[in-house]
Amino acid sequence: MDGPHDLGGAPGFGPVRFDPDEPLFDHDWQRKVFGLTMATSTIGLYNRDENRHARERMPAADYRATGYFEQWLVAMETNLTELGVLDAATLRARVEEFLAAPDEEVRGKAQPDLFELFRDTLEFGASLDRPVPTPPRYAVGDHVRAVSSAKPGHTRLPAYVRGHLGVVRRVDPAFVLPDTNAHHEGEHPEHTYNVAFNAHDLWEKGDHEVRVDVWESYLEPAD
Amino acid sequence: MVSDDAELRARVKALESLLVERGLIGTDTVDQIVEVYESEIGPLLGAQVVARAWVDEEFRERLLADATAACWELDIGGLQGEKLVAVENTDTVHHVVVCTLCSCYPWPVLGIPPNWYKSPEYRARMVAEPRRVLAEDFGLPLGEDVEIRVQDSSAEVRYFTLPQRPAGTEDWDEERLAGIVTRESMVGVAVL
Structure with missing residues (x-):
């Protein structure tokens, strides 16, 4: 889908605020949002694509007005309430309670086993590569075109390459297709490709090359 | 949805407390997880690889043929680094x-991404005008004879760059060399 997250080439942005010495988190609540996202993902309350899609569905003005970790917070709130893990009214009532008593801490039981589960995920990863019976449709050096249609729902094809011609530079393993996985419509793994695009074709300026990683169904033969 | 810090703090606590009440996570879970990224995982690991x-x-x-396997030789890999490529x-x-779509980054090698990498400015502009962004925002003017390749991490591969070894370090040992490798050089916004 077209969404506010798809920022490649978007006009109107100023300088990058680069600070080599910035802290990992600017605020403690951001630290908590990061940890909560990792925790809820580890226990499988939602998948990675679903999590991304919840951020992408934010209204564009809200997406632009919020910082990175606030977008993560919105995604958790969206997913956990939509999936029925938490009830929206209960969640809001609890927010009001903490607003009225800001020094109140979260109370309850520890769960050391959960950290062990996270340790396993951390060490071994959560790879989304899957074997597929079909060979890759494209080979290194093939000329391809990125599809032009903007489907509704989640996708990982950046808008700026849609409809443009590129060259396959590397063939990668098959991975779970985000377009279906984000919507609980199955994994449907496809081969993925590293495809090079000429900047001048994309932006009508620039002498660089842009390489994008895409799933097989995001491509069609060039002719 | 522009929220002040008090509101954000309350929203985070509300979420955590309800998840703890449901028995889905523990009161210790969040801190334990974050501490791993604060103390164990960061660009020092990537510096060892370089x-x-x-x-x-x-x-x-x-490393250039199969970065995932090469990094595992140094016990580096795992979550958000399941398929690594070094350029x-x-x-x-x-x-x-x-990563123009979100913030994909090779966590086991570089840690979690810095603010500038996640910023809309970086995501919007680096693919369209890298020569200018590198020169003006990162102080890295590249000669016209240097070809720039921008890699957008849009699928499952996580990328890091292998920077050039600086002149004058020929007799340095591995540990001393690792000490000069910066996070920025491994993203490609700096040279050493």
């Missing part, structure tokens, strides 16, 4: 990494 590639030509070749910077080609 230094090894500089001193060991066979390792360098393995090598030379006198004539400069690679820089971005």
